[in-house]
Amino acid sequence: MTMSAPKVLSDLDAWLSKNDARIFDELFEFLRIPSVSARSEHDADTRRAAAWLHEKLANIGFTTETIPTAGHPVVLAEWRKAPAGAPTVLVYGHYDVQPPEPLELWTSPAFEPAIRDGKLFARGSVDDKGQLWIHVKALEAQLAVRGTLPVNVIVIAEGEEEIGSEHLAAFVEKYAKRLACDAVVISDSAMFAPGIPSILSSLRGLAYFEITVKGPSSDLHSGSYGGAVVNPAMALARILATMHHADGHVAIEGFYDDVRPFPDAVLAGMRSLPFDEAGFVRELGVSALGGEQGRTTLEKLWTRPTCEVNGLLSGYTGEGAKTVLPAKAMAKVSCRLVPDQDPAVIERLMKAHVEKVAPAGVQVAVQPLHGGKPWRADLDGRVFDAARRALAAAFGREPVIVGEGGSIPVVGDFERVLKAPVLLVGFGLPGENAHAPDEWISVDNVRRGLRAMAMLLDEYVA
Ligand code: BES
Ligand code: ZN
Numbered sequence: 001m002t003m004s005a006p007k008v009l010s011d012l013d014a015w016l017s018k019n020d021a022r023i024f025d026e027l028f029e030f031l032r033i034p035s036v037s038a039r040s041e042h043d044a045d046t047r048r049a050a051a052w053l054h055e056k057l058a059n060i061g062f063t064t065e066t067i068p069t070a071g072h073p074v075v076l077a078e079w080r081k082a083p084a085g086a087p088t089v090l091v092y093g094h095y096d097v098q099p100p101e102p103l104e105l106w107t108s109p110a111f112e113p114a115i116r117d118g119k120l121f122a123r124g125s126v127d128d129k130g131q132l133w134i135h136v137k138a139l140e141a142q143l144a145v146r147g148t149l150p151v152n153v154i155v156i157a158e159g160e161e162e163i164g165s166e167h168l169a170a171f172v173e174k175y176a177k178r179l180a181c182d183a184v185v186i187s188d189s190a191m192f193a194p195g196i197p198s199i200l201s202s203l204r205g206l207a208y209f210e211i212t213v214k215g216p217s218s219d220l221h222s223g224s225y226g227g228a229v230v231n232p233a234m235a236l237a238r239i240l241a242t243m244h245h246a247d248g249h250v251a252i253e254g255f256y257d258d259v260r261p262f263p264d265a266v267l268a269g270m271r272s273l274p275f276d277e278a279g280f281v282r283e284l285g286v287s288a289l290g291g292e293q294g295r296t297t298l299e300k301l302w303t304r305p306t307c308e309v310n311g312l313l314s315g316y317t318g319e320g321a322k323t324v325l326p327a328k329a330m331a332k333v334s335c336r337l338v339p340d341q342d343p344a345v346i347e348r349l350m351k352a353h354v355e356k357v358a359p360a361g362v363q364v365a366v367q368p369l370h371g372g373k374p375w376r377a378d379l380d381g382r383v384f385d386a387a388r389r390a391l392a393a394a395f396g397r398e399p400v401i402v403g404e405g406g407s408i409p410v411v412g413d414f415e416r417v418l419k420a421p422v423l424l425v426g427f428g429l430p431g432e433n434a435h436a437p438d439e440w441i442s443v444d445n446v447r448r449g450l451r452a453m454a455m456l457l458d459e460y461v462a
Contacts, residue, residue, distance in 0.1 A: 031129055038163050091155045118444060187453070202266075203406065232329040427445040
């Protein structure tokens with residue numbers, strides 16, 4: 001290992017170093033289970049991942065239960081033997097992963113973990129099995145070395161995060177008493193840059209729709225009928241084109257009504273981060289960036305809502321030309337939301353907008369798929385101070401405060417139901433390919449993350 005061991009941690013550090021190979025071997029086992037929550041053909045694998053995690057948590061001394069939901073089960077593990085009056089920390093993560101396709105673009109197979117150049121490649125390596133594993137092993141280190149934990153700990157791992165956490169809000173409400181805690185800790189996000197530990201101050205929310213346009217009862221010869229029949233593909237293109245103004249603003253009426261501006265201090269903090277815009281453009285392989293004018297890239301990604309096409313389907317897409325007027329067209333459209341936008345309100349606005357702009361001659365339907373509320377933290381309090389100290393010690397520099405454009409639907413529910421602050425501290429990195437081929441997590445970040453999260457518990461009661 002190349003890192004310098006932080007002094008405060010020495011007893012845990014020695015254990016983590018000694019057990020390094022086993023920590024990674026077991027993580028490899030976890031990553032080999034294709035727990036793709038979106039696909040019913042993987043339901044048995046998804047259950048197997050839950051069972052695997054259940055066993056590991058039970059083995060380190062947690063009272064563990066796998067609780068069924070209407071979808072994939074929740075693994076709930078508890079350790080409540082801390083000294084009287086000690087606080088309770090709830091750790092959340094997800095054991096489900098995104099589908100691995102397109103398979104041919106993976107350098108090594110998605111479910112055969114491999115380390116190259118200090119990166120551990122596998123579906124779920126960073127999102128989120130590897131990051132959840134950091135917490136499990138940090139807890140094991142504490143228990144193995146000291147026989148105890150300084151705080152009570154609840155671990156809750158779900159299997160539906162990647163499909164919108166549909167059943168988790170109800171679960172949190174139902175089990176609110178058992179989940180009562182003083183702080184929630186989550187690692188399911190990224191650091192700002194290599195070597196720069198980061199604490200997350202905001203997540204965007206999500207409202208996801210499928211828009212279908214139906215025209216004639218079957219596909220038609222485009223010569224015999226084209227020009228006189230409304231083409232569903234063209235109708236859909238026109239509908240989608242009405243969703244933005246030319247300056248990048250979303251044109252859906254009322255879309256921005258509930259947007260609460262970010263505090264100037266937070267925006268100033270974002271501007272002070274060493275963001276390498278040219279490097280960002282290069283990494284993406286684009287010729288220029290787009291979006292709302294007059295805002296910085298980080299501001300656009302972290303503080304502004306969006307409306308984006310995620311997928312399009314219509315007509316003939318095979319080899320060569322086929323003269324056909326398609327009977328239907330479909331688009332997947334999602335809006336990322338910022339505080340205080342509400343997915344239910346955005347759904348209403350989206351439906352009203354599409355109804356207003358839909359041309360005659362086709363039937364248009366907007367079907368909501370899933371949603372999640374946006375979230376913003378104030379970062380004041382004990383758990384954040386503890387995280388700053390633990391991260392500084394493990395990474396050798398103070399953490400920065402970052403925002404995030406992605407969503408973790410349950411975060412708002414934890415805060416609302418459990419009334420506990422949520423610390424989001426991620427160990428991914430830019431370019432980690434989450435949801436894409438060649439997803440990876442930095443091996444060094446796993447090691448430092450383990451030390452930071454093991455130390456977080458000590459710092460929390462310090
Ligand atoms: N780990 C991500 C959340 C995230 C995304 C954090 C990007 C940092 C950067 C999480 O697993 C995720 O992908 N969430 C979904 C939620 C959706 C399915 C409701 C997302 O953001 O698309
Ligand atoms: Zn994800």
